Amino acid sequence: MARINEHFAKLPAGYLFPEIGRRVRAYQAAHPSERVIRLGIGDVTEPLAPAIVDAMHAAVDEMGKAETFRGYGPEQGYDFLLEAIREHDYRARGVDIAADEIFVSDGSKCDSGNIQEIFALAARVAVTDPVYPVYVDSNVMAGRTGALGPDGRYGGLVYLVGNEANGFQPEPPPAGTAIDIVYLCSPNNPTGTVATRAQLERWVAWARANDAIILFDAAYESYISDPSLPRSIYEIEGARECALELRSFSKRAGFTGVRCAFLVIPKGVTGADPDGKRVSINALWSRRHTTKFNGASYVVQRGAAAAYSPAGLAQTQAQIAFYMENARLLREGLATVGFTMFGGVHAPYLWLRTKDGATSWAFFDRLLHEAQIVGTPGAGFGPAGEGYFRLSAFNSRANIEEAIARIRRVFG
Numbered sequence: 001m002a003r004i005n006e007h008f009a010k011l012p013a014g015y016l017f018p019e020i021g022r023r024v025r026a027y028q029a030a031h032p033s034e035r036v037i038r039l040g041i042g043d044v045t046e047p048l049a050p051a052i053v054d055a056m057h058a059a060v061d062e063m064g065k066a067e068t069f070r071g072y073g074p075e076q077g078y079d080f081l082l083e084a085i086r087e088h089d090y091r092a093r094g095v096d097i098a099a100d101e102i103f104v105s106d107g108s109k110c111d112s113g114n115i116q117e118i119f120a121l122a123a124r125v126a127v128t129d130p131v132y133p134v135y136v137d138s139n140v141m142a143g144r145t146g147a148l149g150p151d152g153r154y155g156g157l158v159y160l161v162g163n164e165a166n167g168f169q170p171e172p173p174p175a176g177t178a179i180d181i182v183y184l185c186s187p188n189n190p191t192g193t194v195a196t197r198a199q200l201e202r203w204v205a206w207a208r209a210n211d212a213i214i215l216f217d218a219a220y221e222s223y224i225s226d227p228s229l230p231r232s233i234y235e236i237e238g239a240r241e242c243a244l245e246l247r248s249f250s251k252r253a254g255f256t257g258v259r260c261a262f263l264v265i266p267k268g269v270t271g272a273d274p275d276g277k278r279v280s281i282n283a284l285w286s287r288r289h290t291t292k293f294n295g296a297s298y299v300v301q302r303g304a305a306a307a308y309s310p311a312g313l314a315q316t317q318a319q320i321a322f323y324m325e326n327a328r329l330l331r332e333g334l335a336t337v338g339f340t341m342f343g344g345v346h347a348p349y350l351w352l353r354t355k356d357g358a359t360s361w362a363f364f365d366r367l368l369h370e371a372q373i374v375g376t377p378g379a380g381f382g383p384a385g386e387g388y389f390r391l392s393a394f395n396s397r398a399n400i401e402e403a404i405a406r407i408r409r410v411f412g
Contacts, residue, residue: 007143010154016133016380017041020364027368037403039391040374042189042349044254046322048303049315052253055306059299070298075290077104077262081301084308085262089247095234101266101282103289104296104304106259108219108248112183113138114292115215115244115263118284119271123180126158128170130190130381130388132217135183152383161384168193168342168351172206179210184233185217187224190381190390191351192327192343194229200236207242213269213281214243219261222252222320224346240266244281251348253307253316260296260304323348326400327393333404337411348393351378355411363389371406 020040028036048056062068076082082099090097105111112134121144127135136154139145146155153159158179160170168191173179184203186195195203207214214233221231233239245264249255265285270278296304306312327344334341334352344350354363360377367373367389378388393400 005141005143007141007145010140010145010147011137012148016376019380020374020376023365024368024374031372034372036368036372036374037395037399037406038374039393039395039403040376042251042392042394043256044251044319044323044394045396046254046319048254048258049307049312049319051309051312051315052303052306055309055312056299056303059302063299073295073298073301075293075295076100076286077102077295078298078301078305081305084305085247088308088313090232090234093232093235095232097234097264097266100286101264103263103265103285104301105261105263105289105293106296107250108217108246108261108263109134111246111261111263112215112217113141114288115285116142116144117288118281119181124156124158124178126160126173126179126182127382128184128188129153129159129161129383130168130378130385131183132185132189133381135215136382152379159382159384162188162191162193163384164342169195169199171199172203175206175209177210179212181213181215182207183215183217185219187220187347188343188349189217189220189347190349190376190378190385192345192347192349192390193351194224194346197228197230197236200230200233200239204233204236204239204242208238211272212242213271214239215246216243217246219246219248220251220347221247222316223324223348225324226346229346234264234266241268244269249304249307252320253304253312254319255300255304258300258303260300322397323393326395326397329400329404330391330393334407337408339411344393350391350393352389352391354378354387354389357387360386360389367407367410371403371410373403373406 082102085102086097125139145157148154162168162170216233224231233243233245248261265282267282269281271281273279307316327348330350331341331344340353342351360379364377367375376390378385
């Protein structure tokens with residue numbers, strides 16, 4: 001008898017986004033003439049930048065010639081990409097990251113779940129609430145939690161509530177709270193808010209004092225427009241001893257359909273084995289990464305490296321500016337009909353309070369049925385997201401303007 005992982009049974013019947021898809025399909029089947037505008041899932045809409053496309057074409061040509069063909073590449077990533085990352089993402093911010101502290105992968109979503117394999121099942125995990133669902137669901141699948149409670153939270157996880165009072169940026173828990181690992185995301189998905197330098201300093205100080213590790217998701221760092229705000233947690237003194245950083249090309253360079261990301265693990269970050277001996281997290285992840293992953297493709301890595309070229313930087317930054325102009329239009333357009341909103345300044349997401357005290361899913365249905373617009377119910381990101389709603393700025397300008405007009409018509 002093939003026995004299954006019983007922890008999967010703890011998960012609700014559907015992941016957030018498939019449930020959204022189910023409702024949208026049902027609506028479209030009943031209303032085939034209506035044009036639905038999707039501002040829900042955070043998928044980019046602009047095509048790959050020309051510099052990236054050119055580099056990938058050239059790489060494909062190389063793969064078609066015997067003298068330049070490449071087979072298996074280095075699992076950790078090609079040197080040309082590692083050096084580009086070191087120079088532009090870290091040295092440019094005054095941070096020194098070694099090449100063997102960077103692990104190129106096919107997505108931060110994968111990394112955020114896979115990194116758990118090197119931590120004990122007994123490790124106590126903390127997440128913010130609202131939260132990117134993958135952080136929670138992947139720990140449930142691993143067997144690191146209890147059952148889902150009536151309050152919408154899993155036993156065994158520590159939930160750090162983000163709300164309007166703290167700007168959706170929870171503070172560290174009290175000293176001595178039993179936490180081994182905490183997931184932080186800034187700029188935040190789903191709320192679109194960003195942590196200040198002082199807030200990250202408090203988190204790093206807490207992690208060092210409590211011998212905890214921060215998993216810092218910086219997938220949206222390229223959307224930060226204020227130069228005083230940190231783009232990397234390693235800009236904070238002491239973070240190299242307690243933090244891992246997730247980075248992605250998905251939103252910064254339009255790679256959602258191409259797949260490339262990287263995980264930074266400084267060699268100073270350690271954990272304890274059952275005997276209390278300190279063990280290098282970098283060494284453990286290197287062993288796991290080289291065992292289970294054959295490396296991102298050469299063609300994709302050439303495209304990622306081209307994103308750092310002068311032309312690539314100019315072109316991808318123009319795309320980011322385009323999406324952020326969409327966010328500004330949404331923010332200002334919805335404000336005219338009385339919505340209270342957060343985010344949308346240093347991230348492509350707007351986090352808005354639902355109208356008239358509606359639940360998140362009731363607001364979803366109203367927006368779909370009355371305005372033919374799809375967003376993401378805040379409750380899908382955790383109990384603290386109830387009564388809120390996420391809109392994405394990833395879309396064409398025409399669709400953004402049409403969406404604003406529809407929302408104003410319904411709620412004006």
